[in-house]
Amino acid sequence: MQPSRYENLTAAQAIAYQHELRRQIDLTPLNKPIQTIGGADISFNKYSEVVYAGIVLFNYPELKVIGTATAISKTKFPYISGLLAFREVPALVEAWNKLEIKPDLMVLDGQGIAHERRTGIATHFGLITNTPAIGSAKSRLTGRYDEPGNKPFDQSPMYDNGEVIGIALRSKINCNPIYISPGHRVSMGQSVDIIKNCIRGYRIPEPIRQAHLLVNKIRIEDGDNNNRQINLFDYNHRLPY
């Protein structure tokens, strides 16, 4: 199935495809040393079908930026919890195809196997690009866990159906944890170790943080002004008139 055709799928068909992808997941430990790593993210205006995708490449473990790639695309697939990949992966793959050199591993903003069908966006992206990938989410989708301690790198396993599907990691003191899970071709332990090395003073791991800054930048540069939106703040200030 080509990502460019995802928007033609119904939710039921997308779920059927996830069941198909699930069988192909490989969580064998990555045996090759990591020299390059990439972070990916998407930005968009909620009143527009335009999505801005970006990937930032770094050398590893230093995390010095060595390249970027972006793509401005459109999607009609709505955001549906559990089907995020069908909305965001097409644009990400467009950016991916523009990369001169592909990284040894990718970090995606969302879940890996910490998903009801074990097919979060990191797993999905890793499978269709045949690239080791890790999911790092800012909130939980599924799974039960005890709140990790409040010290940096305190962690707590996430369970679903008796299996460990991810790790809630305290990336920064006094901040909510982030949720780490392997996506494809990397183990649970390696995923946590790699993400820990990508934490550089902020709650969000550097690859994703930089990708987020990049996509927001290109969205503003593209002139997001044309996509009119009335938020509560503006609305209240216009009431007198």
Place this chain on the structure above:
DNA sequence: GCGACAG
């Protein structure tokens, strides 16, 4: 039926 629900 009810509550939960990545971005």
Place this chain on the structure above:
DNA sequence: ATCTTGTCGC
């Protein structure tokens, strides 16, 4: 996700 200011806590 995205909009925006102020404010609280470390």
